[in-house]
Amino acid sequence: MAGNDLPRLRRVVLERLMRYYRWLAESTPKKPLKNVTSGQIAEALDIDPTQVRKDFGAIGLQGMGRVGFEVWEVCRSIRHMLGFDHTYYGVLIGAGHLGRALMAYNGFARYGLQIVAAFDNDQHKVGGKAAGVPIKPMRTLKPFIRKHDIRLAILTTPAEVSQKVTDRLVSAGIRAIWNFSPTRLTVPPDVLVRNEHISLGLSQIAYHLKQ
Amino acid sequence: MAGNDLPRLRRVVLERLMRYYRWLAESTPKKPLKNVTSGQIAEALDIDPTQVRKDFGAIGLQGMGRVGFEVWEVCRSIRHMLGFDHTYYGVLIGAGHLGRALMAYNGFARYGLQIVAAFDNDQHKVGGKAAGVPIKPMRTLKPFIRKHDIRLAILTTPAEVSQKVTDRLVSAGIRAIWNFSPTRLTVPPDVLVRNEHISLGLSQIAYHLKQ
DNA sequence: TAGATTGTTAATCGATTAACAATC
DNA sequence: TAGATTGTTAATCGATTAACAATC
Numbered sequence: 001m002a003g004n005d006l007p008r009l010r011r012v013v014l015e016r017l018m019r020y021y022r023w024l025a026e027s028t029p030k031k032p033l034k035n036v037t038s039g040q041i042a043e044a045l046d047i048d049p050t051q052v053r054k055d056f057g058a059i060g061l062q063g064m065g066r067v068g069f070e071v072w073e074v075c076r077s078i079r080h081m082l083g084f085d086h087t088y089y090g091v092l093i094g095a096g097h098l099g100r101a102l103m104a105y106n107g108f109a110r111y112g113l114q115i116v117a118a119f120d121n122d123q124h125k126v127g128g129k130a131a132g133v134p135i136k137p138m139r140t141l142k143p144f145i146r147k148h149d150i151r152l153a154i155l156t157t158p159a160e161v162s163q164k165v166t167d168r169l170v171s172a173g174i175r176a177i178w179n180f181s182p183t184r185l186t187v188p189p190d191v192l193v194r195n196e197h198i199s200l201g202l203s204q205i206a207y208h209l210k211q
Numbered sequence: 212m213a214g215n216d217l218p219r220l221r222r223v224v225l226e227r228l229m230r231y232y233r234w235l236a237e238s239t240p241k242k243p244l245k246n247v248t249s250g251q252i253a254e255a256l257d258i259d260p261t262q263v264r265k266d267f268g269a270i271g272l273q274g275m276g277r278v279g280f281e282v283w284e285v286c287r288s289i290r291h292m293l294g295f296d297h298t299y300y301g302v303l304i305g306a307g308h309l310g311r312a313l314m315a316y317n318g319f320a321r322y323g324l325q326i327v328a329a330f331d332n333d334q335h336k337v338g339g340k341a342a343g344v345p346i347k348p349m350r351t352l353k354p355f356i357r358k359h360d361i362r363l364a365i366l367t368t369p370a371e372v373s374q375k376v377t378d379r380l381v382s383a384g385i386r387a388i389w390n391f392s393p394t395r396l397t398v399p400p401d402v403l404v405r406n407e408h409i410s411l412g413l414s415q416i417a418y419h420l421k422q
Numbered sequence: 423t424a425g426a427t428t429g430t431t432a433a434t435c436g437a438t439t440a441a442c443a444a445t446c
Numbered sequence: 447t448a449g450a451t452t453g454t455t456a457a458t459c460g461a462t463t464a465a466c467a468a469t470c
Contacts, residue, residue: 011415012437018414022393028371037451046395048439053452065446065451082414083421097312104308111413151420160239176416182233184257192419194412201405202322203229203293204222205387208403209362210294223461248427259463264428276427276470426470433464440457446450 009058014082016055019045021078024071037068084111090152090178091145093165095120095135098180099156103131113152117144145172152176159183220269225293227266230256232289235282248279295322301363301389302356304376306331306346309391310367314342324363328355356383363387370394 009017023044024036033040038056042049056069059081063069079085092099095118103115118135120126126137136144144150153169155162155177162181169177176192179185185193220228234255235247244251249267253260267280270292274280290296303310306329314326329346331337337348347355355361364380366373366388373392380388387403390396396404 009418010437014414014418015411018411039451049451050439050441050453051437054438054454057453063452065444065453066449067446068451081418083417086417086421088417088420097308097315101308101312107410108413111410112417113413152416176419178412178416192416194415196409196412198407199318199322200226200229201389201407202319202324203225204405205363205389205403206294206297206299206323207220207225207292208387209299210297221461250427260427261429261463261465262461265430265462268429274428276429276468277425278470279427428467428469430467431465433462435462436460438457438459441455443452443454445452 007058009081013055013058016047016051017059017078017082019047020052020055021075021082021084025075025079033071035068036071036074038063040068082111086112087114088112088151089114089116089148090154091116091141091150092118092133092154092156093120093138093141093169094118094155094157094181095122095125095130096156099154100130102154102156102180103133106131115154116148116150119144141168142172145169145174150174152178154178154180155185156180218269220292224266224269227258227262228270228289228293230258231263231266232286232293232295236286236290244282246279247282247285249274251279293322297323298325299323299362300359301326301365302352302361303329303344303365303367304331304349304352304380305329305366305368305392306333306336306341307367310365311341313365313367313391314344317342326365327359327361330355352379353383356380356385361385363389365389365391366396367391 020041023041038049038052041052056063056074059077061069061074061077090113092103092115099118103118115133118130118133119138119141120135121138125135128135151174153174155165157165159181162183163185166177166185166187170187170191174191177185177187178194178196180196182197182199187193231252234252249260249263252263267274267285270288272280272285272288301324303314303326310329314329326344329341329344330349330352331346332349336346339346362385364385366376368376370392373394374396377388377396377398381398381402385402387405388396388398389405389407391407393408393410398404
């Protein structure tokens with residue numbers, strides 16, 4: 001496959017690509033543009049136009065002078081680079097309020113993610129469903145991951161148990177962990193951890209309100 | 212008040228302060244340290260020790276050679292700088308799954324935040340409670356904010372209505388918006404918006420899993 | 423004292439922005 | 447062609463890390 005010698009994309013770039021994609025592919029119509037310029041995107045998303053062109057260049061996109069970029073081509077390219085055109089399966093650990101909110105959100109499928117099971121230790125939850133996803137007992141976690149080739153685990157467990165659960169996930173062969181519990185996790189270098197530490201936001205909010 | 216001439220703290224610094232605070236004040240005992248060195252903190256949180264000293268310096272903390280910093284003093288200072296020792300009141304807009312998860316979390320009070328009401332347009336929800344918090348109709352939003360001197364709004368509305376709701380919040384005099392909806396909000400410069408765009412994380416995860 | 427740790431200045435690194443020739 | 451837009455190199459900015467004298 002040609003063009004696959006592009007350098008590895010950094011986190012900030014990936015996030016901007018996601019923002020471009022959402023704006024181009026998902027924002028409300030009234031402007032079904034065929035072409036778009038870096039300036040238009042920059043204006044809408046409050047990003048420097050040079051940055052937009054650099055990011056597009058980083059995924060091999062070429063624009064045309066005076067015309068800009070083809071919307072369809074940009075979307076296709078981002079979708080491909082970010083892997084939205086694959087389907088990958090995930091499990092969720094900890095079917096509490098946040099876990100249920102994430103399962104109910106139901107907006108991840110369009111980016112390729114399917115949550116196929118949730119795991120919890122609470123006997124009252126086990127056997128039930130949340131947003132159509134079955135809740136299973138923790139002891140069945142490892143065989144389930146192995147059997148169904150699960151790549152991603154979404155972690156919404158209490159902080160105290162997160163590392164222990166993580167160790168089990170890693171030994172079962174998980175490839176990425178989306179961590180919503182407020183703890184730093186230790187994993188082997190080939191496992192990706194994406195931290196979503198919501199309460200860090202409170203530092204900024206409280207500080208601002210204090211002023 | 213002396214010492215208030217410290218430069219404004221940046222977002223990354225605030226987040227690190229939050230992490231120091233959680234580790235020092237909230238991590239499980241077994242090591243009730245009286246003093247702590249920048250090296251110990253650095254090791255635990257995977258941060259450069261120089262960075263820790265710089266951050267402490269930025270909030271006016273002084274350590275002692277050979278001894279480090281007094282834990283109690285560090286905690287008190289962070290709590291004060293970040294404003295955790297004030298109580299401030301917040302409302303939540305959009306009592307969906309995520310909104311309910313945030314209200315149920317109940318861990319914000321220790322940082323000074325009290326969620327006193329939720330607002331929603333759904334007649335089935337209005338009048339009820341979620342995690343002990345009353346759910347009120349949207350039309351009562353503005354007077355409520357004014358009457359109770361609400362500073363913060365937590366926004367978990369669908370993306371399409373977020374800007375409209377934001378405009379109402381701003382005109383009611385809100386000071387900060389904690390935005391969980393995947394949209395960029397436009398606000399006057401004195402209103403803080405903290406974005407918590409969870410699905411940006413998917414870009415990193417999908418990209419990693421594709422490799 | 424000897425040695426570990428702080429506080430601070432300098433060096434490095436990476437990301438963002440500016441400038442501008444090449445292009446359509 | 448004239449003019450807007452790209453693609454790329456250089457400049458700037460800010461944050462992180464290294465180095466090291468001062469301190470307890």
